[in-house]
Amino acid sequence: MKKLKYSDITPENYYINRRNFIAGSAVFSSMIASGLTQNEAEASISQLSPNSLQEITNYNNFYEFGTSKTDPAKYSKKLTTIPWQLEVDGLTNKKGIFDLEKILNNKQLEERIYRLRCVEGWSMVIPWIGFPLKKLIDQMDPKNEARYVAFETLYRPDEMRGQRYKILDWPYVEGLTIEEAMNPLTFLATGLYGKELPNQNGAPLRLVVPWKYGFKSIKSIVKISFTSEQPKTTWSAANPREYGFFSNVNPNVDHPRWSQATERVIGEGLFGQRRKTEMFNGYEKEVGHLYKGMDLKKHY
Amino acid sequence: MIFSRSIKNYRILGLYIILLTPIPVYFYLGLKNRLGPDPVKFLEHKYGELALIFLILTLSITPLLKIFKVNLIKYRRCFGLVTFYYVFSHILIYLIFDIGLSLDLLVSDLKKRYYIIAGFISFMLLVPLAVTSSDKAVKRLSPKTWKRLHKLVFIALSLSIIHFILLSKTWTIELLTYTLATMIILLLRIKYKKYRLIFFNIFNS
Numbered sequence: 186m187k188k189l190k191y192s193d194i195t196p197e198n199y200y201i202n203r204r205n206f207i208a209g210s211a212v213f214s215s216m217i218a219s220g221l222t223q224n225e226a227e228a229s230i231s232q233l234s235p236n237s238l239q240e241i242t243n244y245n246n247f248y249e250f251g252t253s254k255t256d257p258a259k260y261s262k263k264l265t266t267i268p269w270q271l272e273v274d275g276l277t278n279k280k281g282i283f284d285l286e287k288i289l290n291n292k293q294l295e296e297r298i299y300r301l302r303c304v305e306g307w308s309m310v311i312p313w314i315g316f317p318l319k320k321l322i323d324q325m326d327p328k329n330e331a332r333y334v335a336f337e338t339l340y341r342p343d344e345m346r347g348q349r350y351k352i353l354d355w356p357y358v359e360g361l362t363i364e365e366a367m368n369p370l371t372f373l374a375t376g377l378y379g380k381e382l383p384n385q386n387g388a389p390l391r392l393v394v395p396w397k398y399g400f401k402s403i404k405s406i407v408k409i410s411f412t413s414e415q416p417k418t419t420w421s422a423a424n425p426r427e428y429g430f431f432s433n434v435n436p437n438v439d440h441p442r443w444s445q446a447t448e449r450v451i452g453e454g455l456f457g458q459r460r461k462t463e464m465f466n467g468y469e470k471e472v473g474h475l476y477k478g479m480d481l482k483k484h485y
Numbered sequence: 486m487i488f489s490r491s492i493k494n495y496r497i498l499g500l501y502i503i504l505l506t507p508i509p510v511y512f513y514l515g516l517k518n519r520l521g522p523d524p525v526k527f528l529e530h531k532y533g534e535l536a537l538i539f540l541i542l543t544l545s546i547t548p549l550l551k552i553f554k555v556n557l558i559k560y561r562r563c564f565g566l567v568t569f570y571y572v573f574s575h576i577l578i579y580l581i582f583d584i585g586l587s588l589d590l591l592v593s594d595l596k597k598r599y600y601i602i603a604g605f606i607s608f609m610l611l612v613p614l615a616v617t618s619s620d621k622a623v624k625r626l627s628p629k630t631w632k633r634l635h636k637l638v639f640i641a642l643s644l645s646i647i648h649f650i651l652l653s654k655t656w657t658i659e660l661l662t663y664t665l666a667t668m669i670i671l672l673l674r675i676k677y678k679k680y681r682l683i684f685f686n687i688f689n690s
């Protein structure tokens with residue numbers, strides 16, 4: 186794929202879209218003033234070339250809407266995301282149920298262009314809009330005993346047809362250590378490509394943890410709780426031998442059924458070349474210290 | 486006689502063309518980048534899934550005759566060979582486009598990945614069956630040997646479904662359907678009488 190320069194992203198569209206997304210939605214209208222600066226966007230875009238919106242919104246693993254990669258785009262339109270409430274629970278001084286609108290009110294949105302590496306052995310690059318999870322956690326004032334953060338996806342089978350089959354133990358749950366959650370890279374996305382988050386990508390609020398396999402980045406979050414014990418996570422509950430709690434991207438630790446050394450790059454067509462998978466998906470400098478001295482073969 | 490026979494041949498030729506058309510059509514769409522963001526996986530999965538479906542259909546023809554008296558035997562060879570062409574296309578997509586003809590990746594897959602091993606053995610079993618599909622081969626081998634050789638197809642089917650189960654992350658509706666169909670086909674083949682005899686012999690000895 187050719188390297189995208191800032192000017193290649195069809196600036197007109199991009200900015201018209203951005204204005205639309207800011208002006209067009211009640212949730213976002215309060216944030217007109219807080220768009221990202223051009224410098225920030227330029228800095229991140231120059232490193233990674235994003236996949237097209239078409240690719241990002243038509244190749245999704247979101248089993249709540251079906252197991253095929255095209256199911257989420259087909260079946261997620263019915264999902265109601267306004268109003269949306271977020272429950273905060275566990276070891277915190279701010280337990281309660283909050284309107285998402287309120288939570289987003291004082292958050293400055295920024296763009297983050299991250300590579301997403303799926304455990305299945307493919308990757309794509311996505312320009313997210315959102316804010317660091319740390320900002321929300323600070324606001325929620327967790328108690329000192331809180332060592333983990335647990336997340337839960339919406340359970341609403343009449344709008345999420347995949348949940349009518351028990352292929353996984355619904356609702357989908359995920360978790361991070363508090364240190365991972367507080368890392369500056371850990372991000373809550375509310376949009377992508379300058380637009381509101383499409384339903385199939387986890388609207389209206391999803392986690393993005395770029396150094397972990399994609400399934401850790403839980404979508405359509407309705408609940409966040411702070412715990413002292415390592416929380417249950419859906420895929421490792423379904424198959425503990427294959428999916429661990431950490432699930433950091435690691436080319437040296439294979440999935441029992443396939444190699445993780447390389448990945449296919451989505452969007453390169455039939456003749457695309459595989460790329461070498463990087464340790465922590467290329468974010469080793471930023472997050473390697475979190476796992477110092479840890480046996481990553483054991484804590485996969 | 487000659488006339489009716491040639492009509493029959495045209496029919497079978499037509500059947501081949503219809504059943505095989507998806508292979509070039511999907512490949513063309515792949516070249517034109519019209520199979521979604523990941524044409525490699527699309528083709529790999531599509532050819533693999535169609536191979537399995539045709540294998541199951543091929544092996545349904547005999548039970549269909551025995552139980553429901555529906556006679557499609559004259560199309561059985563066509564279905565069998567179509568199965569083989571889909572398997573072959575499936576493997577070519579894997580070799581050329583998925584692993585990019587990398588010998589390293591192939592060797593490590595064959596050593597480590599159980600689902601690749603199962604698929605590979607299944608393919609190796611299907612090759613001699615495809616090669617001996619002609620009337621000439623039946624005569625050369627003698628029908629009895631030919632029949633015994635072609636029983637390998639049940640092992641190939643079992644390994645194909647194991648291949649699919651092992652590569653899946655969850656039990657999807659499709660996977661359940663194919664597994665159920667495979668189990669029915671295999672169960673119908675077990676000769677109860679023979680096995681009862683064996684059991685008796687074991688207990689009496």
Ligand code: HEM
Binds near residue numbers: 572
């Ligand atoms: C050398 C032999 C074979 C190799 C290397 C091979 C390889 C593969 C690979 C790489 C996949 C995709 C896995 C993924 O999702 O990443 C796959 C899927 C599949 N293969 Fe094979 N395969 C072989 C033989 C066969 C045979 C003989 C059959 C059946 C007749 C078969 C049927 C399938 C099916 C049904 C799928 C899944 C399609 C889906 O997900 O819809 N394969 N195979």
